[in-house]
Amino acid sequence: MARILPHCSSHREPIIELSPALFLTTWAAGLAGVAALVAWWKVVGPGFGWLSAAVTALFGGIGWAVGGGWPAGVGTAAALIGLALARRPQPFALALGVGAVFLAAASVPDGxxxxxxxxxxxxxxxxxxxxxxxxxxxxxxxxxxxxxxxxxxxxxxxxxxxxxxxxxxxxxxxxxxxxxxxxxxxxxxxxxxxxxxxxxxxxxxxxxxxxxxxxxxxxxxxxxxxxxxxxxxxxxxxxxxxxxxxxxxxx
CATH class of the missing domain: 1.20.120 (Four Helix Bundle (Hemerythrin (Met), subunit A))
Structure with missing residues (x-):
């Protein structure tokens, strides 16, 4: 059987230093997922796709540069591919969806x-x-x-x-x-x-x-x-x- 032991905690100062890679890849993953969702709904033209994919690539690229690892690089590349496919909603949604998965994977080890x-x-x-x-x-x-x-x-x-x-x-x-x-x-x-x-x-x-x-x-x-x-x-x-x-x- 399992026994839950009492939890003893002590006061400690929180860690305030944040990882730029963690924050940016998480943010980029969320935006990529939302961009893919909006494209799938087909409610707006390619302009939104260009903007959302560009911002995703920017955040993901910086996250990759500051330590996000190869998943962040793959996610950024997928966002750039989506940027070129913004006039085609379904391929765009697929590219950004793949980007969201890899960018999230870059965030998971620390987050x-x-x-x-x-x-x-x-x-x-x-x-x-x-x-x-x-x-x-x-x-x-x-x-x-x-x-x-x-x-x-x-x-x-x-x-x-x-x-x-x-x-x-x-x-x-x-x-x-x-x-x-x-x-x-x-x-x-x-x-x-x-x-x-x-x-x-x-x-x-x-x-x-x-x-x-x-x-x-x-x-x-x-x-x-x-x-x-x-x-x-x-x-x-x-x-x-x-x-x-x-x-x-x-x-």
């Missing part, structure tokens, strides 16, 4: 599987919301359900990221960085809810308001993702797997 997925949902959803919102400002006749779905992706990312990072960090510990994480995550959640309701406004200013709010949501999402990861000790997976195994013994 953990669930930490990578939650961070990608958070950063990808909010960034995709803002980028697609610009196309709605250019062409207000585009369907708004796509923006609402991306807002929902971002909201899911907020909840998932808070759950994953809080579990691994073992709480806030009363640290300033912990409270910053709470405030930034809560603000991101509120902003994305506001985006959703702004899109219910049938007039053009509704989309303008939603796009402006998504700008703010990106800033707070970046801060929340960075602060949350600063709570996690260096070398510990985002699920605290090592700590969990140390508390479970098979008899």
């Amino acid at each position: 953990g599987v669930l930490g990578t997925l939650s961070g990608a949902l958070l950063l990808g959803g909010t960034t995709g919301e803002m980028l697609l919102g610009h196309w709605f400002l250019i062409d207000p006749t585009l369907p708004r359900w796509a923006l609402k779905r991306l807002a929902a992706v971002g909201l899911a990312g907020v909840g998932a990221d808070v759950a994953v990072l809080m579990f691994d960090a073992g709480g806030f510990g009363g640290e300033v960085i912990g409270w910053a994480f709470v405030v930034l995550a809560a603000t991101t959640f509120v902003l994305l809810i506001a985006v959703w309701f702004a899109l219910n406004e049938p007039s053009y200013p509704g989309v303008m308001a939603a796009t402006g709010l998504s700008y703010l949501a990106i800033l707070t999402a970046i801060g929340a993702a960075a602060a949350g990861r600063a709570l996690v000790d260096e070398g510990t997976s985002l699920l605290g797997g090592d700590a969990g195994l140390s508390r479970i013994f098979l008899l």
Whole structure:
């Protein structure tokens, strides 16, 4: 049978130094996934594909250059291939989907599987919301359900990221960085809810308001993702797997 031993924790300063490769590859993976999703929906022209693929390649390329490893390089190459295929939605979606997988793989060694997925949902959803919102400002006749779905992706990312990072960090510990994480995550959640309701406004200013709010949501999402990861000790997976195994013994 398995016995769960009491967990003894001691106060410790959180690690504030972040890995640029981890952050950028997670962000690029999320944006690549969102770009592939939007292309599959076929709601917008190639301009969105060019922009989203270029930004993905930029983030992924920098992540590769600062230590993301060969998966980041492959993911960046896939984004560049997608850039050339933006006029063909399905091949573009396939290329960006492959890019998302490899960029996520580059993030997993330092970020953990669930930490990578939650961070990608958070950063990808909010960034995709803002980028697609610009196309709605250019062409207000585009369907708004796509923006609402991306807002929902971002909201899911907020909840998932808070759950994953809080579990691994073992709480806030009363640290300033912990409270910053709470405030930034809560603000991101509120902003994305506001985006959703702004899109219910049938007039053009509704989309303008939603796009402006998504700008703010990106800033707070970046801060929340960075602060949350600063709570996690260096070398510990985002699920605290090592700590969990140390508390479970098979008899």
